[in-house]
Amino acid sequence: MSVNESFRPTIVAFCCNWCSYAGADLSGTNRLNYPANVKIIRIPCSCRLNPMFILRAFQRGADGVILCGCHPGDCHYTTGNYYARRRMTLLFSMLDYLGVERERTRVEWVSAAEGAKFAATMNEFVETVTKLGKNRRLEDLRCSK
Amino acid sequence: MIDMMEQITRIAGVNPRKCMRCGKCSGACPAYDEMEYHPHQFVSMVENGRIDELMRSKGIYTCLSCFACVERCPRSVEPAKLIEAVRCAVERQQGMDRLRPEAVPGLLNPDLPQQAITSAFRKYRK
Amino acid sequence: MQRIGVFVCWCGSNIAATVDVEAVSQALAKEPGVVFSTNYQYMCSQTGQDMIQSKIHEYNLSAVVICSCSPRMHEATFRRTCEKAGLNPYMVEIANIREQCSWIHKDRAEATEKAVILGRAAIAKVQLNAPLTAGTSPVTKRALVIGGGIAGIQTALDIADAGFEVDIVEKEPTIGGKMTQIDKTFPTLDCAACILTPKMVDCAQNEKITIYAYSEVEAVSGFVGSFRVKIRRKARYVKEDVCTGCGLCTEKCPQKKVPNAFNLGLDTRRAIYIPFAQAVPKVATIDADYCTMLRTGKCGVCSKVCEAGAIDYKQKDEVIEREYGAIVAATGYNPISLAQFDEFAYSQSPDVVSSLEFERLMNAAGPTGGTLLRPSDGTHPKTIVFVQCVGSRCDGAEKGKPYCSKICCMYTAKHAMLCREKYPDTDVYVFYIDVRTPGKNFDEFYRRAVEEYGVHYIKGMVGKVVPENGKLKVRASDLLDGRQLHIDADMVVLAAAIEPDKSARPLATMLTASMDTNDFFTEAHPKLRPVESPTAGIFLSGACQGPKDIPETVAQAGAAASKVIGLLSKDQLTCNPCVAAPNEMMCNGCSSCEKVCPYGAITYVDKEFRGPNRTTLIRRVAQVNPAVCQGCGACTVACPSGAMDLKGFSNRQIMAEVDAICL
Numbered sequence: 015m016s017v018n019e020s021f022r023p024t025i026v027a028f029c030c031n032w033c034s035y036a037g038a039d040l041s042g043t044n045r046l047n048y049p050a051n052v053k054i055i056r057i058p059c060s061c062r063l064n065p066m067f068i069l070r071a072f073q074r075g076a077d078g079v080i081l082c083g084c085h086p087g088d089c090h091y092t093t094g095n096y097y098a099r100r101r102m103t104l105l106f107s108m109l110d111y112l113g114v115e116r117e118r119t120r121v122e123w124v125s126a127a128e129g130a131k132f133a134a135t136m137n138e139f140v141e142t143v144t145k146l147g148k149n150r151r152l153e154d155l156r157c158s159k
Numbered sequence: 160m161i162d163m164m165e166q167i168t169r170i171a172g173v174n175p176r177k178c179m180r181c182g183k184c185s186g187a188c189p190a191y192d193e194m195e196y197h198p199h200q201f202v203s204m205v206e207n208g209r210i211d212e213l214m215r216s217k218g219i220y221t222c223l224s225c226f227a228c229v230e231r232c233p234r235s236v237e238p239a240k241l242i243e244a245v246r247c248a249v250e251r252q253q254g255m256d257r258l259r260p261e262a263v264p265g266l267l268n269p270d271l272p273q274q275a276i277t278s279a280f281r282k283y284r285k
Numbered sequence: 286m287q288r289i290g291v292f293v294c295w296c297g298s299n300i301a302a303t304v305d306v307e308a309v310s311q312a313l314a315k316e317p318g319v320v321f322s323t324n325y326q327y328m329c330s331q332t333g334q335d336m337i338q339s340k341i342h343e344y345n346l347s348a349v350v351i352c353s354c355s356p357r358m359h360e361a362t363f364r365r366t367c368e369k370a371g372l373n374p375y376m377v378e379i380a381n382i383r384e385q386c387s388w389i390h391k392d393r394a395e396a397t398e399k400a401v402i403l404g405r406a407a408i409a410k411v412q413l414n415a416p417l418t419a420g421t422s423p424v425t426k427r428a429l430v431i432g433g434g435i436a437g438i439q440t441a442l443d444i445a446d447a448g449f450e451v452d453i454v455e456k457e458p459t460i461g462g463k464m465t466q467i468d469k470t471f472p473t474l475d476c477a478a479c480i481l482t483p484k485m486v487d488c489a490q491n492e493k494i495t496i497y498a499y500s501e502v503e504a505v506s507g508f509v510g511s512f513r514v515k516i517r518r519k520a521r522y523v524k525e526d527v528c529t530g531c532g533l534c535t536e537k538c539p540q541k542k543v544p545n546a547f548n549l550g551l552d553t554r555r556a557i558y559i560p561f562a563q564a565v566p567k568v569a570t571i572d573a574d575y576c577t578m579l580r581t582g583k584c585g586v587c588s589k590v591c592e593a594g595a596i597d598y599k600q601k602d603e604v605i606e607r608e609y610g611a612i613v614a615a616t617g618y619n620p621i622s623l624a625q626f627d628e629f630a631y632s633q634s635p636d637v638v639s640s641l642e643f644e645r646l647m648n649a650a651g652p653t654g655g656t657l658l659r660p661s662d663g664t665h666p667k668t669i670v671f672v673q674c675v676g677s678r679c680d681g682a683e684k685g686k687p688y689c690s691k692i693c694c695m696y697t698a699k700h701a702m703l704c705r706e707k708y709p710d711t712d713v714y715v716f717y718i719d720v721r722t723p724g725k726n727f728d729e730f731y732r733r734a735v736e737e738y739g740v741h742y743i744k745g746m747v748g749k750v751v752p753e754n755g756k757l758k759v760r761a762s763d764l765l766d767g768r769q770l771h772i773d774a775d776m777v778v779l780a781a782a783i784e785p786d787k788s789a790r791p792l793a794t795m796l797t798a799s800m801d802t803n804d805f806f807t808e809a810h811p812k813l814r815p816v817e818s819p820t821a822g823i824f825l826s827g828a829c830q831g832p833k834d835i836p837e838t839v840a841q842a843g844a845a846a847s848k849v850i851g852l853l854s855k856d857q858l859t860c861n862p863c864v865a866a867p868n869e870m871m872c873n874g875c876s877s878c879e880k881v882c883p884y885g886a887i888t889y890v891d892k893e894f895r896g897p898n899r900t901t902l903i904r905r906v907a908q909v910n911p912a913v914c915q916g917c918g919a920c921t922v923a924c925p926s927g928a929m930d931l932k933g934f935s936n937r938q939i940m941a942e943v944d945a946i947c948l
Contacts, residue, residue, distance in 0.1 A: 026943060035355075038384070038385055039355045039357060039381075042355075042383065042384030042385055043388065045389075047389055047390070050390050050396060050399045053399070053402060053946040054381070054385050055939065055942050055943065056381075057918070057934060058916055058917055058918055059918055059919070061917055061918060061919040061922060062918030062919075062921065062922065062934060063922070064922045064936060066936070067939055067940065070943050071943045071946075071947055074943060074944055074947035075947045076943075076946075090810075090917075091883055091915060091917035091919070092799055092807070092809075092883045093799075093883050094918075094919055097881060101922060157948070179718060179719075180744075180764065181674065181718040181746040182718075182745035182746050182761075182762040183746030183747070183762075184748070184762075185745070185748070185769065186746050186748025186749065186760055186761040186762040186769070187628070187749055187760070188748070191762070191769040192769065197767075197769075199762065199764060230628075232680075233678065233679040233680060233746075234678075234679070234680040235680040235681060235684065236680075
């Protein structure tokens, strides 16, 4: 697959309010760069993420989706990220079945103190998705402009 | 040497890193004074990859396999299994002379019960 | 369609330097529903806030989007601003264009484009916002403390000090807990009774504190601010308000062969008893398992000798119901059973004792009157062996407990030191794996035991203890010296691991408080909220949360009390309005949401619905208690029919954001 230099993927990042969203804020406060194609959506907890949202994002033309939550055991709601982890495992096998590349979806645990990790993760994720190219498998062309 | 250590832990099926050096194994060992390396030293030697020294040691044959250390170990490190694994490793070495049956009586220590007997007691005591 | 106002903040040059704020406000002005869009230097300043308020009136805005710093910074500020202008505070959305845009990106065009998209997502979300009102719930100004040990006593005293009513429920006939059985306390060697009993008396005399001794919590319902608790007051067969505690009955009772639980069975007591002289409440209790009158109906000695007429053989358990605003769990600990450690011969010889039994043997009020004597033959032991970590730091449940019990190192040093001090002719050995003495003056204490008192500390564990001819043959290894030791000991003391009290697990179920695999209560946050349970209104005090020594327990008890006081000092609790709510028409009563809820906020009710042809049908539907729900959203995803949704973060709102970002 040839890497298209001008291709800029659309990345949706779901961040839990208590750890990862604060971690994302911290990477901003520390002026750590990551590509502008990452757009963050704030959710109260990683367990609020309905796998439907990820499918919806792919349908609407997102090229990669990443879920960030508190580290296992550190969830503000005690057990939320465990639920998220299980649900994502199921979603991964479903996406495999659908033929969507595994690397397009990702779960990462980022604490409120890990601004550097957040930026590094996003940089790496954008690079991975850029290499994969446009998401054509689930994109619904009727939805695009 | 590291792969040798891996081989030993794989045969034994125990993780010597779990040991926290309490020495309960050596406190329980009935053959303590007969052994060149004591059970707790044994574990740390496997952990540090000093397998060669262990394989050369006569002490591995004085272990009765009574399993007192296995029973008592609070961390499930089970030293006797490591000793057995080292004995297996010696057996599996290539190009070594094997022990002939007629040589066995000369090697027996009259002060110690034989392994086979101890094992039988352990196995059929219930 | 909402009438939306968009306010883009420059944040001085923080945003304006990398984001073309003018372009952003112009681009967002074209979005559907936006009736007003502007930018300003400092939106959070008084002038900026005034501008927002005047524009709300001027354009009759129904929703506001603010493109500024992180919502974690100023969401609350802008919500208040809009509330003052008569807008519902939950009709405000923030687009984070500082921390997550202008500070990250260097390219102006790129950053501006991203800021527009983030603004668009916020507009798409706010279109679907609904006004939310934070509910309130009343607070019952009374606290319940479960467990009357030092943790419970300290919590109750501190709460009562602040002027609130407190009830203590204690399952034993007296409060005081484990500390009453302890002889001396490390590292100062104060007498435990001397520092504890004044506190017990304070509890009894404080008019804000009610003690329900010999009682147990039977059921808990309700939620933070208004718990309803059923307390079973077990029958003492003695009228608590009439008994004077003179103790005459406990001397005359003919049934003398009852193992004395207070002395851990090292001696005996009567069937009617007062656990110890300083008991609070000082009231006799009849042990129904041993009392001849209760078992055969023939005796009645105690009722004959009682001048107050307090004995009542017909007394029954009584269940009372009380309301509380907050509940503190202070159920404490117990030493583990030593039955599975038979290599130490605990069941084979009476001279092998647990550390708590040793405390009783050293205590002046104990079975030996404070003289250290062997339980088997009553002689002075000359060689004493202490074994640490018995059952602590083990691998897996069948071996023991995986955690360090924390207090054993210190109390073993204390025992060893006291032995050497009282009986300098004894040889004292302590076998340890590690000596852990991090605490104020703790390591100095341990070193004193070694250096001044000459206690032999030996690195290594005891492998076997064999009772033989009145001696205990101890076999152990000295790892640092590289030899096996054989010691003929007169007494062996086992530092047994501690575990949470057995009553904690059923209590946690009643309170819907979470527990770890070792049955310790889990705290809301291991570092920042150590005395609160994740369940609102439930607080933790003492060793029920993890192994603790007395200073730590008292500190935590005070912390728990201050949290309770903070809660009880409010008249009303404001709830988070962003809670889950089911669509009852779609709910099929499957219980999926109930199972995932970490707070027990979801219950099921049978509700009447209108069916076709003027019929009514009864369906089981979920119901969320907004006072308990914390708004995590776990249930919204678990719901198979999509009936459950989270206010403020609804499925449609998040989808709208996704759409706005992707398009």
